[in-house]
Amino acid sequence: MNNKKIQEERIKGYFIEATKNIIKSEGISNVSTRNIANEAGYSYATLYNYFKDVKELVFYCVQDFQEEGEIFILGKVKELSFGKERIKSISQAYVDFFLEYPNYFELFYLERLSDVSSTKQIAHLITSFLDRMSKADWEYCIKNNIYTRENAEQIKSQLNFAINGALLIYLNRKTPESYTEFLQVVEKLINGILD
Amino acid sequence: MNNKKIQEERIKGYFIEATKNIIKSEGISNVSTRNIANEAGYSYATLYNYFKDVKELVFYCVQDFQEEGEIFILGKVKELSFGKERIKSISQAYVDFFLEYPNYFELFYLERLSDVSSTKQIAHLITSFLDRMSKADWEYCIKNNIYTRENAEQIKSQLNFAINGALLIYLNRKTPESYTEFLQVVEKLINGILD
DNA sequence: ACAAACATATTAACACTGTTAATTATATTT
DNA sequence: AAATATAATTAACAGTGTTAATATGTTTGT
Structure with missing residues (x-):
């Protein structure tokens, strides 16, 4: 058995x-x-x-790819201490990860979900990825009165939507046209939302 | 001939x-x-x-659908005067439009582009849609010192990315789960970015 | 008016795709 | 060793996009 x-x-x-x-x-x-x-x-x-x-099988890959992403992102911010700047760096690294592996972004966000039972969990895994990576930092910021809890929720949500929206439009609509231009857009975006 | x-x-x-x-x-x-x-x-x-x-053909539909969208959105804000509140309403109507026609969102943002020459123009048409709809309002706000020009560019960009990101995650990842919950998220999002 | 040339539309075919049913091969149990 | 259960395979179906060859219609020049 x-x-x-x-x-x-x-x-x-x-x-x-x-x-x-x-x-x-x-x-x-x-x-x-x-x-x-x-x-x-x-x-x-x-x-x-x-x-x-085959869709069920394909979405089984998400978990492993996300572990790759965690290692990638944590590797880029490991010498930083908790706080707002680390949230910025994590967000930046999150973007860098999908720029390096655009196929992962396709799977995570563009691929149509199947209607199998496990779908909901996978979807949750995907949509909470960035939040999970910066969870400790947000708690730190709230405890240290950098943001109120309510404020933090609001900004976290903005950041998540905006970053994935930017990636969507760049990776799937080639806008802006150049890589360097996009990097600038993202940097401004992250700073604009968090400051 | x-x-x-x-x-x-x-x-x-x-x-x-x-x-x-x-x-x-x-x-x-x-x-x-x-x-x-x-x-x-x-x-x-x-x-x-x-x-x-067939992809080229499919993307020829974008223009017509966008005209539908324009009528839809303008119909919802026609009695409003230029300004920040109208930008909010336009943004809200933009979301409403894609909630009513999710198939259009799929075409606009999810469908993979072909590598035909006209692609770039279509992509631009898509990604500048929301900006085009609220162009006059932004000019009004800048002229009336509600936002600086620089500030306006920044917020416009945030708004565009965040709204399309939110739609992506709701329509393609079913997060949040309920329709009403999503409407609340969007309202908070728009207000949060513009105020 | 008739034949040649051209433009357009259609069918046939190819190489794929996901999925299911029937069949074969492989273990496992009796 | 024989019977049974399990797993893997092949064959088949109904689709997909795309291309080449064929058929049809139209225009042109004689």
């Missing part, structure tokens, strides 16, 4: 790993059942013994 | 009209060459005599 579960999880893991590799290297538009199965070393139909559909 | 151009534009129009109808009623995921051609009264391959690919 337990062995069966372990083996099942292992095989699921092979499919997830294969999917991750394809998203990482070729982007989500190149993800297909045949493609995944080939990379995983199975036939394409085997996938359906372990996942409801 | 001119007749030919006229006829060509007419037939293009039939395809665009067909595509618009499908997007409107069934959503962008149900758009297909066969589907469009059937609605337009042609064979699916005929499409390629008039458009480089």
